[in-house]
Amino acid sequence: MEADKKGLDTAGHSQDKEVVKKTASGTSTPKEMRAHSGEQKESDSEGFTSGQEKRLKKWFIGSIDQGTTSSRFLIFDGTGNPVASHSHEFQQMYRKSGWHEHDPQEIVDSVATCIEEATKQFVAMGHDVSDIQAIGITNQRETTLVWDWETGEPLHNAIAWPDTRTMGLVRELRGLEGADDLTELCGLPLSTYPSSVKLVWLLRNVEKVKQAYDDGRLAFGTIDTWLLYHLNGKEKRTFVTDSTNASRTMFMNLHNIKYDDKLLKFFGLDRNKLHLPKIVPSSCPDSYGSIGFGPLKGVRVTGCLGDQSAALVGQQGFTPGSAKNTYGTGCFLLYNVGEKPVISKHGLLATVAYDFGRQRKPVYALEGSIAVAGSGVKFIMNNFGFITHSHKISDLAATVEDNGGVVFVTAFSGLFAPYWIDDAKGTIFGITQHTQRGHIARATLEATCFQTKAILDAMEKDSGHKLSELAVDGGMSNSDLCMQTQANIIDIPVNRPAMRETTALGAAIAAGFAVDIWKEFDELKQINQKDRTVFNPDISEKESTKMFRRWSRAVEMCRGWERDEEQEDP
Template sequence: MAPSTKDLIGSIDAGTTSVRFMLFDEEGTVVDYHQLEFTQFYDHPGWQDQDPHEIVDKVNECIEQTIAKVEKKGVYTRKDVKVCSVTNQRETTVVWDKASGKALTRCIAWPDTRTAHTVKELAKKHPKGVDAVKWETGLPLSTYFAATKLRWMLDNLPEVKKAHDEKTMLFGTVDSWLVYNLTKGAAHITDASNASRTMFMDLRKQAWDPKLCEFFGVDPDILPTIKSSAEIYGKVEEGALAGVDIGGIVGDQQAALVGQKCLSPGEAKNTYGTGAFLLYNTGDKVVDSHNGLLSTIAYQAGPHAQPQYALEGSIAVAGSAIKWLRDNLQIIKEASEVDCAAQVEAAECVFVTAFSGLLAPVWDSTATGTLIGISGFHDKRHICRAVLEAAAFQTKAVLDAMEKDSGVPLRALNVDGGMTNSDVFCQLQANILGLAVERPAMRETTALGSALLAGQAKGLFGWDLSRPETLKRVNMAGRDAFEPKIDEAKRKELLRQWWRAVERSRGWHEDSV
């Protein structure tokens, strides 16, 4: 059925290495898009910087190029774009001068680990150590989150400390920075999902916590105003979208949860990229993890809506293991060749891809990559299968932890990301989970998630996230469901072998304890 209106929603998807601008219609179909990469700076081991002004410039260029493409086709014009949303790499930290609007330094990107010493010193300040702020924020002290990155800037960059102390500085994650620039400084805001990744926000109150700010030594006046994930924040002030409302902001992994329409407790998605990010909807209650997971806000669908929460688990290595097979071992020439795994009935070996330790739910930085059970019988097909199974086993481990924490059984797993282009992998994942794995044909679920929130904020198409039936036509074309094809006894044996391999991988780097 064709869309009944020409109204479009724009989505700015500001990822870790590239930005995109996408246009969606009322069925969640991508009308057109443009994507550009931006520079990553690796000045020292463990560092990853970005130029905040380059990000803005690339976003503006993507908007201009997308509008030019769509108008050239003659079906839509820029006037059909009714609202523009933003989804973004989370935790990446930006500071800028509130008078000039110029960045004071480069962004510190979310994977950056220079703050390890900062984390260690902060942990010493509290009897709970790395769990010092976990009850309030749902997060352990870590190099991952924005507060430790900002603390490092204040301790190591005199220009940042001076601006902070003189109250001429503003702070934000990438969503805040983009909206500030799109509105020409009229809006210094963030949404609840991004705020929940800073370690400055009380997870239950959705408000900046003065005690948390004091703990990190940060002036709360530099922080953006926390808004819901679905309201109008201002207007784009110039360019092809001048005059268009900005509405719908959400962090990228939470956006994928929304884009997959995982809107009820017990629904989950996994995005298989370089690593893998699992989010599990826990409804309107914060679930405190006792199994090594993070508690986070999933989204807040309007200023008066009850926030929805999620448990999150991260897998460090997923698609990057396939890249390792291609680039380091060179046993495949293209990533798609990993599907040769289907030519053998079983891997007959286990690969624990702990290239930099294991994350949730094991949390062992001393673990190492381990390929075990090999013999002269094995060839590259078995190794490829073991790599695919490794991501599937780790997903099973995280989802089991999520069920223990939440008490709500998983009904199906919604998947997206590059690895899900492989039918072989999706079937292996279903087999190992013992659950259906559901994959949409249109897998731009991150951009779609922010578009859904913007559509609700603008009152378009009758979309209402509290009533999932209003989204029943969205992104339904060509969905695939992979059902388990092995019995429970076989599944248990595979999992037993996996955990045996995990135990053998642990403690290898003893000197790093």
């Protein structure tokens, strides 16, 4: 989703010119702070010294941010500020209900275009390409690609992470012996979400994929692997993935960061027939190769993170107990649990948060994944025609005082964490003759906020700790109305940075660590901390609880809409 009505500049900074008071000092509780909603606060640190800043502004890092609907390339200086960027949208394919695909070559081309255009900006500013020390990659996760190992040609469109064609397959797999043991090994439950079931579907339904597998020519990868394979040049055979992306496939053992034969066997896969990318740390000077063509030819790629892990790094979520929520096409909340994985008992995922190598242990996170966030806004824009641009959602929602009793369960791909309801469909409850477009717009924003509340409740149960503040980023976080609603529903402050390119920044940080721009996490504490905005709850806890209770009732009512015909027959 784009910026709210106050607008964003090209670097993601708020252009709001209102004068706002600083947050009150002290240790006010959320209840005491309700009168201070939407205020800005400075970083607690004094910032970089003049010497540090001068040195760091001479170092530049490129960041490829390959998302669900667009690709981008940004160039950051060593203080974490973006100095050049370019974005390019690509086609979304919905060939059947529940299907969501991308053209693999279009993804590579879109990234190449972004690199070329952003580099032009960079050079026009008086910089030299040689000033760029390294490049990081961050990418949409779980999206599954298959190609011919010998020719490098894709054998099918990429199946995107929200795709639900595997719903029947998932039900079948859940009935197999050993299905209940998978989560303990890989941290993920069986659902339409991970890469594993998408690959199994391709093997069962696409003949040339099955033939390549039988011939030992089938290469499998997520978006990071596909990009690295092509950006390096196919002749170089750079075929790797980082541990954050590998942890989303259901093929990797979360405890030892290696492919697990038990997991592969469960999905009927023979590793002698399937080419799996080598798993390497997220920050590494040697494993990812270098750009093989274009204006940045020869520049090393030294960092790689799945997009949600990158956002946690970009928000400096380096200590256990820190958390961030990214409001993009979907919405993803990560909670740092430290150097040992925590297997959720309440519907969350366990995943690798980041792995910076050099004798450091991998760091893990609990994750709550929401399939529909910004894509819900685009739905009411493209399918209902309520608004002409996605950033107008806040204006429309502000035309009414509340949701008017409307609840929108945006289960276009079923419901992800913590519910994992595959057979739900998008459902709007509470429509009357009083209902206006503004009520539906507000209910669309609230749907993401309610699901975030459900995830936070599950995280509190798993971790035994209640979060004191939620760091946010991503397109929908640009909406003041949405973030105030979020604070009200979760009843804790919501903390938003002025520079919201935290996902791309996280990839840049991983790349910078590998080439010693930074060596310790403490060196990053000043990055992107100035002029953050804090939204504090401004409704009563009783009112918040009532709103969430109505949402929970709607979720229960939307169960079971999508079922096999044989299940519906009497």
